Amino acid sequence: MILQVQNVTKRFGGLTAVKNVSFELAEGHILGLIGPNGAGKTTLFNCINGVYDPSEGKIIFRGQDITGLPTYRAAHLGLARTHQIVRPLNELTVRQNVIVGACYGRENLGLREAAHVADEIMAFVGLSQRTDMLASSLNVAQKKRLELARALASRPYLLLLDEVLAGLNPTEVSAMLDTIRSVQQMGITIIMIEHIMHAVMSLSQHIIVLNYGELIAEGSPEEVSQNPQVIEAYLGDPDLAERLLEEDRI
Amino acid sequence: MKLSRYPGLIIAVLLVVLVSLYPIITGSASARETVFTVLMSLALASSLNILLGYTGYVSFGHIVFFGLGGYVGFYTLTALHWHLLLAVLAGGAAAAGLAFALGKSILRLRGAYFALATIGVNEALRAFINNFEPFGGPVGMDMKFAIYNEYGGAMQALWIVYGGLIVITLGVIFTSYAVKKSKFGLGLMAIREDEDAAEVMGVMAPNAKTWAYVLSAIFPGLIGVLFFFKNGNIEPGDAFRLHLSIELIVMVMLGGQGTVLGPIVGGAAYQQLRKTLLTSPLFKNIQLAVAGFLLLIIVLFIPSGAVGWLRSRFATMRRVLE
Numbered sequence: 001m002i003l004q005v006q007n008v009t010k011r012f013g014g015l016t017a018v019k020n021v022s023f024e025l026a027e028g029h030i031l032g033l034i035g036p037n038g039a040g041k042t043t044l045f046n047c048i049n050g051v052y053d054p055s056e057g058k059i060i061f062r063g064q065d066i067t068g069l070p071t072y073r074a075a076h077l078g079l080a081r082t083h084q085i086v087r088p089l090n091e092l093t094v095r096q097n098v099i100v101g102a103c104y105g106r107e108n109l110g111l112r113e114a115a116h117v118a119d120e121i122m123a124f125v126g127l128s129q130r131t132d133m134l135a136s137s138l139n140v141a142q143k144k145r146l147e148l149a150r151a152l153a154s155r156p157y158l159l160l161l162d163e164v165l166a167g168l169n170p171t172e173v174s175a176m177l178d179t180i181r182s183v184q185q186m187g188i189t190i191i192m193i194e195h196i197m198h199a200v201m202s203l204s205q206h207i208i209v210l211n212y213g214e215l216i217a218e219g220s221p222e223e224v225s226q227n228p229q230v231i232e233a234y235l236g237d238p239d240l241a242e243r244l245l246e247e248d249r250i
Numbered sequence: 251m252k253l254s255r256y257p258g259l260i261i262a263v264l265l266v267v268l269v270s271l272y273p274i275i276t277g278s279a280s281a282r283e284t285v286f287t288v289l290m291s292l293a294l295a296s297s298l299n300i301l302l303g304y305t306g307y308v309s310f311g312h313i314v315f316f317g318l319g320g321y322v323g324f325y326t327l328t329a330l331h332w333h334l335l336l337a338v339l340a341g342g343a344a345a346a347g348l349a350f351a352l353g354k355s356i357l358r359l360r361g362a363y364f365a366l367a368t369i370g371v372n373e374a375l376r377a378f379i380n381n382f383e384p385f386g387g388p389v390g391m392d393m394k395f396a397i398y399n400e401y402g403g404a405m406q407a408l409w410i411v412y413g414g415l416i417v418i419t420l421g422v423i424f425t426s427y428a429v430k431k432s433k434f435g436l437g438l439m440a441i442r443e444d445e446d447a448a449e450v451m452g453v454m455a456p457n458a459k460t461w462a463y464v465l466s467a468i469f470p471g472l473i474g475v476l477f478f479f480k481n482g483n484i485e486p487g488d489a490f491r492l493h494l495s496i497e498l499i500v501m502v503m504l505g506g507q508g509t510v511l512g513p514i515v516g517g518a519a520y521q522q523l524r525k526t527l528l529t530s531p532l533f534k535n536i537q538l539a540v541a542g543f544l545l546l547i548i549v550l551f552i553p554s555g556a557v558g559w560l561r562s563r564f565a566t567m568r569r570v571l572e
Contacts, residue, residue, distance in 0.1 A: 049450065075452030083450075089443035091508075100440045103433050104452035111433050150451060 001060075002027045002158055002189050003048070008057035010040075010047050010213075017043040019213040020057070025158075025206075030180075030190045032204035032221070034197075036233055040213040041193045042084055045160050048191075049081050050074045062157060078106040080156035082147035084163045084193070088135035095131040097146055098122055098153045105154020117153055125149045125179060141172045145179075152183065159183065161192040165199055173199060201225065209233065258572025259427045262511050266292070266423060269518070270416045282412055284525075286480075290473055292517030293419040295501040296426050296510075297469035302499065303508035304435055305462045306442030307357070308365045310495055311372030315345035315470040316477070317489030318375060321385055323475025324484045328393055329384075334401065338414065338475045345471025346464050353460030360445070369492065376490035390485030411480045415473065422469045427510045429465065430572065438462050439508070493538055497524075500545045506555030510572040515556055 003025040010018040018040040025031050033041050046052040048059055053068040060066070066074055080101075089097050095118055102114035102121075109117060122128050125145045130138065135146060144164050151159055161180070165173050177199055184190060194200040200207065201221040208218040211233040217224055224230055270289060273282035298312050319341030326332040326340045356367040380388045401407040429435040437458045440448035449455050478484040497520065505516025520541075527537040552559050560567045 051446070051450070071446075071449045072452045072454050075450060081450060083447065087444050087447040089440050089447065091443055092439060096436065096439075100436055100448070100453070101451050103436060104440075104448075104454075106452075108452075111436070114433075154452060 001025065002062055003191075004058075004060040005044075005048065006058040006060065008044070008047055008054045008059065010043055010052055011055045017213050018047060018054075018210075021210070021213075021215045022057075023208050023215065023218065025189060025191065027157075027189050028184070028187060029205045030184055030192065030203050032200040032207040033191055033193045033210065034195070034200060034207060034224075035210035039210040039233075041210055042162055043213075044210065045081060045162055045191075045193065048074075049079050049160060072104070075105055075154060076108070078155070078157035079160070080105065080151035080154045080158070081160035082144070082151050082162055082164055084166070086140070086143040086147050088138065088143050088146055090134065090136035092135055093132050094127055094135055094138065094146060095119075095122065097135050098127075098149045101150035101153035102155075105156070107155050114153075117155075118149075121149050121153045124182070125152070126175075140167050141169075144168065144176070148179070148183075152188075156188060158189045158191070161190060161194075163193055163195065165194060165196050177203065197225075256427075257570045258510055259423070261570065262423050262427070262514055262572075263420065265511075265514060266416075266419055270412075270419070273412070279408070282408070286412055286415060288518050288521045289415050289419045290477065291498075291501060291521050292514045293415070293422045293473060294470055295498050295505070295513035295517040296419075296422045297466045298498050299502050299507060299509075299513045300426060300429055300438075300466040301462055302502055303506075303512070304429060304438040304442065305459060307459065307463075308499070309368045309463075309466075310365045310499070311368035311370070311492065312466070312470065312498060313491060313495040314368070314372040314375050315349065315467040316474040316494075317372075317379075317486075317491075318348055318474070319345040319471025320474030320478040320484055320489050321379060322471075324391055324393070324478050325385060327397065327475075327479060328391055334410070334414075334475075334479060337479070338472050341475035342468045342472040345467045345474070349464045349467030350460060353463040357456070357459045357463060369495075372490050372492060372495065376486050379489070380486045386485075388486060390483060390488075392483045393479070395482075408480060411476050414476050418469060418472050418476070423510065423514070425465065425469075426513075427572065429462075430510055434458065434461070442508075496545075497538075497541055500541050500548075503545060503548045503553075503555055506557030506559070506561075509555070509557045509561070512555050512557040519556075 001024045005021060005023050008018055008021050021044060035041055047054045050069050050071040058065055058067045061077060061079060098118035098121055099114045102109050102117040122131055125148055127145055127149055138146060148164060165176055168176060180203060204221060207221055207224045209216050209224060209230050216229045216233060217227045270285055273285050298309065301307050301309050322344040323337040323341035326337045352371060356364060359367055379385050385391060398404040398407040401410050437453040440453050441455050441458060445455055501516040501520045502513050504520055506512030524537060527533040527540055533540060554562060557571055561571055
């Protein structure tokens, strides 16, 4: 198991954003993390990579307890992530952005080796044409790719993808899906938060569903999509809907 | 090592060397004094730039390191009878020590809170030294004229101080360039752009910021000793002049924050402007107001400064100007 999340709870004052969530992730898999808006998915990511210190519970990464370690320690251990709202280093070039990832990531490279890694990664994600542009001048799809490139340049064992498909048009989505598949083939384990269901269903081996901070279902894509609780979380209670319709008729 | 591979560094060094050679060749004391002021400004501005330009942290009280270095150096010269070289090093070490301690505490603050804290530090140290008897309290300390005899008389001593300043200025420029081109510097710029994202990528922001702060504090500490040695006396009001901090920010912004050449151009240009203003009957009492107005104009219209503007405007400049 590359990652074990054990009974993680995160409270903000009176609000419990993540409630007693546990799951395990096998090396080389893609895990889909889904749930309605505000379900606590990004908060869970933040607990895993150390942006937040969980109120309760433990995060075990490659056999090591990383609960509450600063984010840069998690990065050094091989845990990379992308942000839902892209955070490019605007006044630096695309190449410099990726070099930062390579320099300060798991392998702690010097500038020269980092530049080689960066060139390789930029070719891989399809940013080779834009290496010397300022990151601020990229469009949304390219910024999403830049986020991915920076994360990959750190040579992570585990990659947390926070809605890398959001805001992309259908062509860009299918291109990104291919990229994510090749990332998996590189041997990198992935957890992805995603709202585009067909994407997450086709990519993931395993899916977990959060609602109001609680893990309400997990299993293969087929199992999860048949689960009444999941359907309820997304669409509301089917029985209640039926009853309301009945009442309407009377 | 091929020199042509470092055009940005060469331009900066050549500028400084040419300007500082002029008084030496002509042997003119008045030219030396003018150039001393210019060199001091651009060296202080360049060291502030390591924090302000590369790391993105605005230090409004940067002059505190100049004042503290000056006081420590002055004390070792007069009370402990150290040699000037040792005194200068002591001043630098004191400034670095203070920056390290502050780095571990106030660098947790961001944006305006950090800027306010740096003003607080400057004012607190001024108040402390005002009441600190070993440093002479509010009257400060004087230097016996005889001290200059150790350095071949007062005239000779002034030239030595001038030489020392040239060495330190070149040191600042090399440091500034080396930081900008290093992995460390890239980490600082990542912090400037987005500190949280930089940490997620593995940049150890608390450490990097502290070392940037220490680096930017050492040089003002060294220069403070030279300045007050030349001055012959030191008092709290002279050592911790808050408006000098602000003038330094104007210089960095004028030339271009985050560039090696910017603070050099900005420092020199600002001193020329100041000289003109101070000698004009109309502006001599309001030269600081002009500096403030200038800062406003720069921030509003050319926030990247002169060098930054040239770099963004002309692609070829990007290869030449660092």
